[in-house]
């Protein structure tokens with residue numbers, strides 16, 4: 157592979173996150189997006205993908221809450237959180253730390269997921285040592301509706 | 305030939321397994337290093353098959369974390385001298401907790417391809433202690449939790465799954481959570497099911513002379529002044545440490561080695577050896593931060609192995625599930641067709657997964673009770689399956705001697721191997 161055809165993909169992803177830009181890689185063959193980005197397409201097995209910018213908005217597909225075994229102090233410092241599967245508005249699904257998930261709202265969130273209701277989430281940056289961790293948090297309208 | 309089918313039938317003719325224990329804590333085993341541990345498992349497998357090292361053409365060596373736990377970059381080279389195979393070829397492989405199942409897959413491929421006739425496949429991990437730098441192999445030191453915990457994440461992708469924290473975050477609970485959501489089970493129902501499973505698996509491990517555990521949950525309850533195992537399991541002695549799992553739902557890290565010898569089924573028959581045929585391996589892998597990765601891997605692996613072997617799920621007599629955190633026993637037993645969908649939790653509560661039951665799961669007790677010597681555990685399950693299928697499993701022999709066994713290998717961020725074994729008549 158010629159040098160001119162190579163670039164650091166992980167680095168671009170994390171540098172984008174720090175600036176509020178969410179970069180994935182789109183497959184020209186099947187249209188699926190790798191997010192976070194990889195070199196080739198895992199949806200159809202195509203060799204090529206190209207950069208695409210995502211809005212950063214998505215929806216929560218499932219959630220679990222941490223216990224002492226899988227809790228991280230630096231995450232806890234930023235608020236109550238859980239781990240969830242997030243589907244980006246553009247389609248790709250991956251799992252992330254999601255803020256705003258609590259023991260109290262877990263049953264209601266599970267009910268809404270099962271009922272097929274949309275639970276919107278958007279990015280929340282967590283500053284780490286020299287890089288930024290992409291996490292998500294519940295949208296304001298979701299938080300409001302959970303208060304009721 | 306269907307993709308995944310072997311060019312010639314391959315059978316297991318010998319198995320060996322050391323006790324899964326803390327070698328350093330028993331005077332009989334204190335000082336046993338990786339070479340000897342691998343060697344004893346290999347020796348038992350050779351005795352079992354009536355073979356000598358000179359009869360074996362090639363070997364595979366598995367270990368989950370040889371760099372850290374064994375201070376070795378080339379562990380196959382470092383055990384070779386221990387098993388009388390100087391000069392012969394070998395390969396080391398490492399798939400973390402899935403190692404012992406890929407061990408069998410590799411050995412079968414080596415024989416099925418026609419490249420070798422008789423292959424030994426073994427795995428060892430002395431996972432309860434650490435090697436001492438600049439000292440010989442009989443010297444080990446403590447392996448404190450603060451050294452162990454950071455290394456667990458090393459099975460996950462360093463680009464995303466690990467730094468984004470979700471791989472470690474979702475792994476323990478996400479399939480059980482999906483199960484609870486699908487069948488509308490409450491947290492209490494899941495808890496009761498997991499505790500009933502722990503009680504049964506612990507009994508199995510205590511009855512198995514090679515198992516780590518020596519006390520049942522009833523014993524532990526009585527020692528703590530409680531009436532029942534359920535009371536103990538829901539007490540402060542056994543807190544929940546993830547959303548669903550209690551301490552009892554996690555592996556017991558220990559030392560151990562296990563091995564198997566495979567050869568062409570026709571050769572085994574010609575030699576008059578007791579043979580357990582490896583009908584096939586369904587391989588799948590989904591990175592640890594992918595949504596429902598254990599579910600997806602098990603679904604694909606099971607589908608693949610049923611397709612390529614033509615076996616029907618109702619032919620499975622025994623289900624072995626690599627359960628270094630509990631839950632797979634419930635979900636994977638259904639996904640692999642061993643128990644009808646939505647029913648496994650009830651089967652567990654009704655005692656039907658005991659060795660005496662109609663749907664036995666992990667008669668050796670599995671990873672949370674038999675113990676987890678990481679790379680070696682899969683081969684310990686294969687050892688158990690073979691002993692069960694020969695009717696040689698002792699106190700935990702299944703009521704019906706299994707003719708067909710399904711192994712759901714799993715682990716290492718996350719690899720799945722679904723394997724079906726069948727007794728050759």
Ligand SMILES: [Zn+2]
Nearest residue numbers: 183186197200
């Ligand atoms: Zn594609």
